[in-house]
Amino acid sequence: MKTIGIYRRVFPLTSEAFIKEQSYNMMRYQPTFISNTLLQDIPFSNIAVSQNDLLGIKQAAFLLTRSHKLFKDFDSLRNLALIHAHFGPDGVYAMSIAEELRVPLMVTFHGYDITISRTALWRKGKFLYYQLIFHEEELKRKATKFLAVSNFIKNKLLEKKYPKEKIIQHYIGVDIEKFSPGKKSKERYILCVGRHTQKKGIDTLLRAFAKITNKHPEVLLIQVGTGTLSNTLHSLTKALGIEQRVRFLGAQPHEVVLNLMRGAEVFALASQTAKNGDCEGLPIVINEASACGIPVVSTWHSGIPEAILDGETGFLVQEKDDVALAEKLDILLSDCAIGEKMGQHGRQFTCEMFDIRKQTSKLEAIYDSLIQQF
Incomplete structure (x- = not known):
């Protein structure tokens, strides 16, 4: 079994459980995580600058x-066959590591890293973004392959003049055994999971929900996430007069989100393009909701139409x-049979297109080809 390095600058983050999930499902490759800052112990081989760096001086350096x-x-990494970095800025940092080890470098672009204007x-004002801006042309030349999490992101990479021959579109996928239909909650609710940032469009969802609260007095909106x-x-929830009908739960563990999805009647995410151009890649949470057999109401945005028919x-x-948005939510809340269908x-669609076991097997085939060609 070959060993590969997975680079993520700060790891693990609650909002990026998909990186761990992808690693858990590798069958032919053993991952070693490489980080600047390791936030907690992880069940994988790992190396981090933050180890024995109490004052953070080495991390800053x-x-x-x-x-x-x-x-x-660092010499413990000499056995790595490949480096896989997640997010564009991380690709720049992993580039120097891959060069030193003389192994291929693959970088996955997820969304903001290619859609936000430079x-x-x-x-x-973040130095890691400066590094991407200063070294992006070098990254285009030196990285072996770029993975795009959706066709939308692939097209964005092409727009930014990333080499066409180096780009591969690859869906990450979700665990369809873990995210599976369950018993509906006795309490009726719409579920939204998303960070409190402009591109998630949660303000639009709140306004839509306010339009149908009188027609569906027994339905709640449960929102999981936090942010700027x-x-x-x-404040908007109070201004709309729906503070008694909306529950903000803050950030929650993956297991809590799973239980909430299984009990939900509808999943809603009103994603939008932020003022700075920031877009989704393909929100994994949408695939998770569909895997749980929950109808999704979302937007014609980024890679979402690739996941929701x-x-x-x-x-x-x-x-x-x-x-x-309010009209579509009303349709599903008014006729449960439509939502169930x-x-x-x-x-069915998620099992066919986004099964993480199938997708990770495809990822390992990509690793095979890069290692053989390098």
């Missing part, structure tokens, strides 16, 4: 220099259209 010499026991990234817009969204596995509306079709 790595952000500035990208030097592999800041890793303690001017907007610069204004964020939390206070704004809480409008009128078959859910409904799609235009971005920021709270009126159309859509949920069944969604489960």
Whole structure:
């Protein structure tokens, strides 16, 4: 069994459980995680700059220099056959590691890392974004392959002049055995899972929900997530007069989200393009909801139409259209049979297209080809 390195600058993050899930499902490759900052113990072989760096000096130095010499026991990585980095900025940091090890580098682009304008990234004032901006052309030349999590992201990479021959579209997938239909909750609710950022469109969902609360007085909106817009969204909920009908649960573990999905009547995510161009890649949470047999109401945004078949596995509306969103939510809440049928079709479609075991097997085949060609 060959060993590969998976680079993620900060790991693990609650919102990025898909990276661990993908690793758990590898059958022919053994992953070793490489990080600048390791937040907690993980059940994988790992190496991090943060180990024995109580004051964070080495971590800061790595952000500035990208030097592999800041890793303690770096030579333990000499057996790696490939480096796989998640997100564009991480690809720049992993590039120096792959060069030192003389192994192929593959970078997965997920969304913001290719859709936010480089001017907007610069204004964020984070050094890792500066590194991407300064070294993006070098990354295009030196990386062996780029994975796009949706066809939408593939097209964005092409727009940014990433080499066509280096781009592969690959869906990450979800665990269809874990995310599976369960018993509906006695309490009726719409579920939304998403960080409180502009691109998630939670304000649009709140306005849509406010339009149908009188018609469906027994239905709640449960929202899982947190972020920079939390206070704004809480204030909007009060302004709309629906604070008694909306439950903000904050960030929750994967297991809690799973139970909430199984009990939900509808899953809703009103994703939209943010002012700085930030877009989704393909929200994994939508695949998870469909795998649970829940109809999804979302938007014609980014890779979402690749995961939701409008009128078959859910409904799609235009971005920021709270009126159309309210109409689709009303249809599903008014006729449970429609939702059940859509949920069944969604489960079938997800099992066919987004089974993480199938998708990880395809990923390992990509690893095979890169290692053989390098």
